[in-house]
Amino acid sequence: MAIGRFPSSLLPIPLLSLFFLLLLPLSSLSSCSSSCGSLPVRYPFGTGYGCGSPLFHPSVTCTGEGDEESRLVLTTHTGIYPITSISYSTSTLTISPPAMSNCSTMFPSTPNFGLDWSGPFQLGPSLFVLLDCPAPTSSLTYKGKSPICDATETHLCASLYSCPGVLSLDIPIFAPADTCCVYSPASLGPKGELDLQGLRCAAYTSVMSYGDVATDPLRWRYGVVLKFGQTGFQQYGKAEVCAACERSGGVCGYAPPKNYFVCVCGSGVNTSVDCASQENAATEYYLTSSAKTQLPSQGNLFGCSIFVLALFVVAIKAM
Numbered sequence: 413m414a415i416g417r418f419p420s421s422l423l424p425i426p427l428l429s430l431f432f433l434l435l436l437p438l439s440s441l442s443s444c445s446s447s448c449g450s451l452p453v454r455y456p457f458g459t460g461y462g463c464g465s466p467l468f469h470p471s472v473t474c475t476g477e478g479d480e481e482s483r484l485v486l487t488t489h490t491g492i493y494p495i496t497s498i499s500y501s502t503s504t505l506t507i508s509p510p511a512m513s514n515c516s517t518m519f520p521s522t523p524n525f526g527l528d529w530s531g532p533f534q535l536g537p538s539l540f541v542l543l544d545c546p547a548p549t550s551s552l553t554y555k556g557k558s559p560i561c562d563a564t565e566t567h568l569c570a571s572l573y574s575c576p577g578v579l580s581l582d583i584p585i586f587a588p589a590d591t592c593c594v595y596s597p598a599s600l601g602p603k604g605e606l607d608l609q610g611l612r613c614a615a616y617t618s619v620m621s622y623g624d625v626a627t628d629p630l631r632w633r634y635g636v637v638l639k640f641g642q643t644g645f646q647q648y649g650k651a652e653v654c655a656a657c658e659r660s661g662g663v664c665g666y667a668p669p670k671n672y673f674v675c676v677c678g679s680g681v682n683t684s685v686d687c688a689s690q691e692n693a694a695t696e697y698y699l700t701s702s703a704k705t706q707l708p709s710q711g712n713l714f715g716c717s718i719f720v721l722a723l724f725v726v727a728i729k730a731m
């Protein structure tokens with residue numbers, strides 16, 4: 413084969429890559445979604461890179477976006493935790509660690525649960541209870557400091573130890589509560605973790621509320637409540653703009669690398685204002701040259717790509 417001559421059998425490869433390049437804009441259309449699974453997703457959270465506040469990426473993401481199994485998850489150095497609810501008014505969210513015990517199912521030898529120090533989350537108001545610890549838990553301490561268990565709450569332990577799930581731990585049902593610890597106020601130790609291994613407790617649960625029947629732990633609600641800061645808003649100074657963007661049906665996001673605020677509207681149009689005032693933001697248009705033109709639909713773009721590919725094939729044939 414002569415040097416410098418392009419083997420004709422390889423010609424389709426650059427052509428194909430050109431084709432895929434043309435397809436690229438399609439995949440970035442409507443890149444931010446306002447929901448993930450059944451959860452509404454609003455600022456400061458986002459469903460992916462460029463969505464919501466950069467502070468919450470990549471700790472909060474939507475996995476399997478678009479399909480029915482998709483769910484919003486929090487990722488920390490100890491694991492991946494499904495987010496089960498978000499309260500935007502109180503700036504709290506609830507996660508359900510897969511190895512967290514509750515009254516019906518208890519998990520022995522649970523891995524530690526932890527948050528990242530650098531992350532924008534703190535422990536919220538749910539109540540941690542450590543189960544199957546070395547007795548007596550009144551002397552349980554972190555590194556020899558003051559006791560960590562709240563002795564005034566031992567009735568919660570008695571309730572939990574009447575749970576059917578307790579059978580899967582190595583303790584008898586209705587066992588004395590001195591291997592159970594209501595860890596309040598809870599703090600994540602120096603590692604940023606609920607250090608079950610260090611404390612030698614087998615399992616933990618986190619109680620959110622006691623439901624209508626406070627004495628029936630089967631009807632309590634379980635989950636870890638976390639607080640999230642509003643720092644993202646302040647950092648941007650974009651609270652009103654973001655609210656207006658969301659009211660107009662857009663999703664708040666940011667444009668890397670400088671992370672300017674963007675309002676991501678349907679059909680891939682990004683503006684610096686909101687989706688209703690797009691006309692005033694011609695410079696932010698996806699197609700800057702034709703500010704008033706609607707972006708071609710995906711079908712149209714696909715058609716264009718096919719057409720261009722066909723042109724190339726014809727051109728190559730003629731060579």
Ligand SMILES: *[C@@H]1O[C@H](CO)[C@@H](O)[C@H](O)[C@H]1NC(C)=O
Binds near residue numbers: 440461665668680
């Ligand atoms: C619009 O913004 C989103 C989020 O930052 C980004 O993923 C997408 O590529 C942007 N679209 C355009 C056409 O610039």
Ligand SMILES: *[C@@H]1O[C@H](CO)[C@@H](O)[C@H](O)[C@H]1NC(C)=O
Binds near residue numbers: 510515516517633
């Ligand atoms: C208890 O935990 C199991 C296993 O994680 C879960 O399937 C179930 O929904 C939980 N029940 C409650 C009431 O939270």
